[in-house]
Amino acid sequence: MILGLPIHFLGYHQGCWRLPDVPADGVLQFEHFAECARIAERGKLDFVFLADSAAVRNLDDPSIPRDREHEHLRMEPMALLAALAMVTERIGLVATVSTTYNEPFMVARGFASLDHIAGGRIGWNLVTGFSRDEARNYGYDAVIDSDTRHERAREFVDVVNGLYDSWDDGAFPRDRATGIYFDRAKMHFLDHRGTHFTVRGPLDVQTPPQRHLPIITAGYSDQANEFTAERANAVYSAAPTIEVGRAYYADVKNRMAKYGRPPEAVTVLAGIMPFLGRTRQEARDKLDRLQSLIQPEVGLGMLRLHNFPDLRGHDIDGPMPEVALSRGRYDMFSDMLLERVRRENLTIRQTYEVIAEGFWQYGKVGTASDIADVMEEWFTTGAADGFNVQCPYLPGGAADFVDLVVPELQRRGLFRKQYEEATLRERLGMAPAVSRYATTREELPA
Amino acid sequence: MMPLGISLSAPAAVTDFDQVLAAAQAAEAAGFDFLCLPERPGLDPIALAAALAAGTERIGLVPSCSAPFHQPYNLARRLGSIDHISQGRFGWALQPAPPLPEIEHFAHLPMPASDIAVPRAAELAGIVAALWDSWDDDAFLRDKASGMYFDRAKFHWLNHEGAHYRVRGPLDTARPPQGRPPMMVLGGTTIAHDLACAAAEILHSLPRHLADARATRAGLQRGLAEQGRSADALCILAGIAPTSADVQPGPLRVSETPAMIAALMGEWRDTGAVDGFIIHLSDSPEAITQVAMDLMPALRERGLRDALPPRSPLRDRLGLHAAPSRYAA
Numbered sequence: 001m002i003l004g005l006p007i008h009f010l011g012y013h014q015g016c017w018r019l020p021d022v023p024a025d026g027v028l029q030f031e032h033f034a035e036c037a038r039i040a041e042r043g044k045l046d047f048v049f050l051a052d053s054a055a056v057r058n059l060d061d062p063s064i065p066r067d068r069e070h071e072h073l074r075m076e077p078m079a080l081l082a083a084l085a086m087v088t089e090r091i092g093l094v095a096t097v098s099t100t101y102n103e104p105f106m107v108a109r110g111f112a113s114l115d116h117i118a119g120g121r122i123g124w125n126l127v128t129g130f131s132r133d134e135a136r137n138y139g140y141d142a143v144i145d146s147d148t149r150h151e152r153a154r155e156f157v158d159v160v161n162g163l164y165d166s167w168d169d170g171a172f173p174r175d176r177a178t179g180i181y182f183d184r185a186k187m188h189f190l191d192h193r194g195t196h197f198t199v200r201g202p203l204d205v206q207t208p209p210q211r212h213l214p215i216i217t218a219g220y221s222d223q224a225n226e227f228t229a230e231r232a233n234a235v236y237s238a239a240p241t242i243e244v245g246r247a248y249y250a251d252v253k254n255r256m257a258k259y260g261r262p263p264e265a266v267t268v269l270a271g272i273m274p275f276l277g278r279t280r281q282e283a284r285d286k287l288d289r290l291q292s293l294i295q296p297e298v299g300l301g302m303l304r305l306h307n308f309p310d311l312r313g314h315d316i317d318g319p320m321p322e323v324a325l326s327r328g329r330y331d332m333f334s335d336m337l338l339e340r341v342r343r344e345n346l347t348i349r350q351t352y353e354v355i356a357e358g359f360w361q362y363g364k365v366g367t368a369s370d371i372a373d374v375m376e377e378w379f380t381t382g383a384a385d386g387f388n389v390q391c392p393y394l395p396g397g398a399a400d401f402v403d404l405v406v407p408e409l410q411r412r413g414l415f416r417k418q419y420e421e422a423t424l425r426e427r428l429g430m431a432p433a434v435s436r437y438a439t440t441r442e443e444l445p446a
Numbered sequence: 447m448m449p450l451g452i453s454l455s456a457p458a459a460v461t462d463f464d465q466v467l468a469a470a471q472a473a474e475a476a477g478f479d480f481l482c483l484p485e486r487p488g489l490d491p492i493a494l495a496a497a498l499a500a501g502t503e504r505i506g507l508v509p510s511c512s513a514p515f516h517q518p519y520n521l522a523r524r525l526g527s528i529d530h531i532s533q534g535r536f537g538w539a540l541q542p543a544p545p546l547p548e549i550e551h552f553a554h555l556p557m558p559a560s561d562i563a564v565p566r567a568a569e570l571a572g573i574v575a576a577l578w579d580s581w582d583d584d585a586f587l588r589d590k591a592s593g594m595y596f597d598r599a600k601f602h603w604l605n606h607e608g609a610h611y612r613v614r615g616p617l618d619t620a621r622p623p624q625g626r627p628p629m630m631v632l633g634g635t636t637i638a639h640d641l642a643c644a645a646a647e648i649l650h651s652l653p654r655h656l657a658d659a660r661a662t663r664a665g666l667q668r669g670l671a672e673q674g675r676s677a678d679a680l681c682i683l684a685g686i687a688p689t690s691a692d693v694q695p696g697p698l699r700v701s702e703t704p705a706m707i708a709a710l711m712g713e714w715r716d717t718g719a720v721d722g723f724i725i726h727l728s729d730s731p732e733a734i735t736q737v738a739m740d741l742m743p744a745l746r747e748r749g750l751r752d753a754l755p756p757r758s759p760l761r762d763r764l765g766l767h768a769a770p771s772r773y774a775a
Contacts, residue, residue: 017588017595024588024595028620030500030531054519056618059601067598070588073581073619076520076527082496083531103515105551113493117463136614137519172461181458200550204487206461295593 001379001414002234002267002386002428003043004094005401007036008050009071011393012273014302014356015293017070022393027073033080034087036395043402044416046427047092047123048084049216049388050077054101055133063310064301078110085118092424094123094216100149101129101138104159104197111213112164112205120209120423125216126232128153128224130329150223155194157231161212162190165435166202188437210425211433216269220330229255233428234267236388238360240336245270245362245383267428270384271361274371275392276400283365290392291353299352306355307334316348333360361390368404375405376414448715448750449683449722449764451508453482453650455693456728460488463497465729470498472731473505476738477754479763480506480537482630482650482724485545486694492524499532506760508537508630512544513567515552521570522577522617529622534759536622537648539630542567542641558610564640566610571645573606573613575626579771580604580616583625602773624759626769628681633662634696643669647766648681650724652696659684659719681764684714687726688737697726708744715750721765 010017010026017024026032040048056072058064066072077095084093095114097107107124115122128149129135135143144152171186190201217228218236228235229252237252239245253263275290277283296316303311307325314321320341325334337359341351357363364374378384391397409415421427452473460466466489473481481498483491491509498507507528511521529536543563558566585600604615630648631638642649643666653659667677685697688707700707714720725741727733745751755763 018590018593020590024590025586028530034500054523054618056616059616067596068593070595075530075619076523078493079496079524079527079531082493083500086497086500101517102520103552103555106515109490110493113490116461116489117493117497133614138517139612196554198553200553204459205489206459293593298593 001375001409002269003045003415004047004049004269004386004388005036005040005045005398006049006051006388006390007033007040007394007398008052008074008077009394011397012358012361012390013290013392014069014298015290016393018293019290019393021396024070026394027070028075030075030080030083032395033075033084036398037084037088037091039395039398039402041088041091043406044419045091045389045402046386047094047424049094049125050080050096051125052077052096052127053129053131053134054098055131055137057131057133058305059133061304063304063312065295065297068295068298069301078114081122082114082117085114085121090121090419092121092123092427093118094125094424096125096127098127098129098134099153099156100144101134104156105163105199105203107156108160108163108203109205111160112203112208115208115210115213116206120425122208122210123214123216123424125218126153126157127218146221146223150227152196153227154231155196157215158194159190159192159197159199162192162436163199163201163203164208164212165437166190167207168435168437169207172206210423211435214424214428214430220332225252225255228252228266229261230259232266233430234269236269236271237384238271239362239383240333240359241362242378242381242383244336245378246381249383264429267385269386269388270378271390272371272375272387273358273361273363273390273392274397274401274405275357275363275365276371276397276404277367278404280366280370283367287357287365291356294352294356296349299349299356302352302355303348306337307331311348314348318347320346320348320351330360358390361388368408371405372408372412372414375409376412379414447752447755447765448711448745449479449681450745450751451480451482451506451683451722451724452478452734453484453685453724453726454729455484455687455697455726456730457692457694460486460494460729463489463494465731466494467498467501468731469729469734470502470505472734473738474502476735477742477751478505478738479755480508480535480760482539483507483509484539484632485510485512485541492528495536496528496531499528499535504535504755504757506535506537506763507532508539510539510541510632512541512548513563513570514544514555514558515548516570518570518573518611518613519577519617522574523619525574525627526578526617526619526622529624529627530619534623536624537628537630537760539632539650540567540571540641540646541632542637560637562610564637564644567641568644569608569610571629571641573604573608573611576604576606576772577613577615577617578622578626579773581620582771582773583621586620621771624761624769625771628761628764628766639666639669642666642680643673643675646680648683648764650685651682651720652685652698653719654698656714656717656719659714660717663719681721681766683722683724684720685724685726691726691733692728693726697724704740704744707741708748708750711745712748712750
């Protein structure tokens with residue numbers, strides 16, 4: 001079982017920053033991130049993960065009260081990962097980088113450098129950027145369409161992996177006696193000329209320890225799923241029920257055959273949000289405490305982001321009025337949510353509380369054993385190969401998970417007791433990366 | 447105190463991070479104010495600076511980057527984050543035009559003609575600095591009781607629409623601890639001096655001799671005045687290298703005797719030709735320690751350096767004025 005811990009903010013529950021033990025300024029304190037990473041490493045987790053979006057989104061929408069939320073200020077992931085590499089030794093480090101607002105040579109150079117600094121522990125969460133707010137920070141008036149973004153992403157990955165292959169193994173004899181620093185026959189110009197990029201190469205950084213860094217994706221569009229099946233090594237899935245989780249899992253794995261890839265080549269990491277206590281009552285109390293910290297304005301903003309209309313002015317403890325959902329990114333989730341609202345006659349407040357307790361990442365309230373049961377079931381019945389552990393609050397939620405759930409998973413033989421593999425690639429079960437030039441080397445001119 | 451930096455300038459590619467870390471730690475222990483990480487083949491200078499921010503405690507960190515290949519929003523958040531991680535020890539060097547071979551990795555991008563390289567880089571630097579001011583220093587209430595995280599009246603849309611960039615803002619990170627981490631330009635060319643007068647706070651100059659240094663200072667003062675900037679807005683630091691140092695060409699080679707190097711530094715500084723120096727050395731921690739052991743006592747004797755400088759923001763170490771937000775009352 002693969003376990004990742006996202007640490008880019010103070011927790012996935014909207015009330016988290018108001019808890020007494022959560023450092024409200026932690027998103028700008030390196031020491032907060034370092035502590036989260038050390039906790040994850042203590043638990044032998046596979047990696048920590050920095051989600052990202054290069055904008056403060058929805059800041060100009062008065063129905064979404066960003067000024068009452070903590071998660072819109074952050075540290076830039078590549079800079080933060082480089083620093084985290086200095087305070088950790090074994091854990092994988094995954095940064096989000098968009099292929100839409102970056103240059104492939106820069107990304108290859110940056111990731112190759114990070115992988116050297118971290119000794120082969122770096123992974124790339126590849127995103128194409130869905131947000132108009134982001135687009136407007138890069139000179140665009142609107143987001144480029146999804147087809148074009150994914151076409152660019154494919155070519156981007158080709159260029160980046162091609163640049164990583166610039167140097168064969170053993171290309172640097174650095175022989176003081178002969179004065180030969182590098183072996184010209186083992187260097188390759190990429191000479192890429194494509195639709196979006198023209199890149200000569202070679203990369204001016206030596207081959208990263210992993211050669212090709214693992215690529216993790218997310219997203220629910222048809223384009224995103226196709227991209228995942230074709231190119232990704234792992235994917236974040238989000239599912240409100242195990243049935244949805246299994247359907248997503250099967251969908252991704254079924255798409256892989258046409259790219260000549262075996263199903264195990266993509267690790268599906270389901271989102272799980274553990275509200276954890278030593279007893280069920282303690283877990284329930286924690287959730288209740290967090291729910292009480294969601295300000296109604298924030299709750300209504302959450303509904304807006306799930307395709308609901310602006311419900312300001314309604315009694316939040318009254319029944320959800322007749323609403324027509326708008327169409328957006330996560331239509332399936334908002335439709336399922338509205339079905340549940342109607343089925344259970346939820347009030348407005350109860351509706352946003354359903355989202356907050358883990359709707360489209362799977363929320364579970366209970367003891368370590370309860371949470372391990374869920375993870376075991378998902379893991380053994382075709383819904384997940386691992387989990388993105390989306391703690392409701394940090395760092396305490398991560399410490400609880402590591403101290404309570406990890407030992408339970410170890411006891412069941414589902415999770416490692418010691419780190420064995422050195423690189424993130426190996427930990428994800430990936431074979432060593434082979435250079436695109438490996439089989440043709442003999443044919444190259446001397 | 448005379449600002450004194452060090453530039454890791456070995457001609458070979460930077461391949462071994464542990465060596466860079468050891469060099470940075472040696473430079474820190476020796477009392478240098480900051481470490482320049484120039485563009486060289488090998489590990490990316492900005493990634494190095496971010497890692498070194500967590501691997502050092504006192505020394506300033508100044509990586510280089512080439513203007514045409516960076517988006518201002520990306521730069522502002524990455525560099526601002528390093529200032530947060532290092533608690534105010536960060537600066538950056540901007541090259542208006544990249545070396546030719548680099549352009550071949552970006553051939554799909556329209557490359558600015560040489561006559562617009564400076565205005566374009568100045569626009570980029572201006573956007574980065576403006577994005578850093580997106581949030582006022584007191585914008586964050588983080589009031590757990592009331593539930594207010596920030597004050598909506600204390601952030602600023604940038605809405606920049608310039609000749610080369612359009613950026614809406616605001617930045618998604620708070621104002622860096624220094625407000626505006628200082629920007630350096632590597633001198634020696636007309637376009638570098640033009641960019642320095644327009645937008646930089648440090649010029650890493652490469653004079654051949656004292657008269658050259660004085661002429662450079664005079665020219666820069668005229669340029670600063672034309673831009674409406676005061677003469678002390680730009681800290682001029684001359685690059686020098688001991689004759690034995692195995693470094694890339696550029697800096698003035700100076701005599702080996704520590705006393706003579708210190709005497710030269712004192713003379714140049716006292717006549718106002720420069721404000722301080724950047725010593726170019728190879729990446730060897732031993733060489734750094736050796737030079738420092740010889741040179742620092744000679745500089746202390748002349749009153750040019752203290753025993754060990756206090757832990758303070760890079761701006762302070764360079765004698766630069768505080769950088770209040772452009773929106774401050």
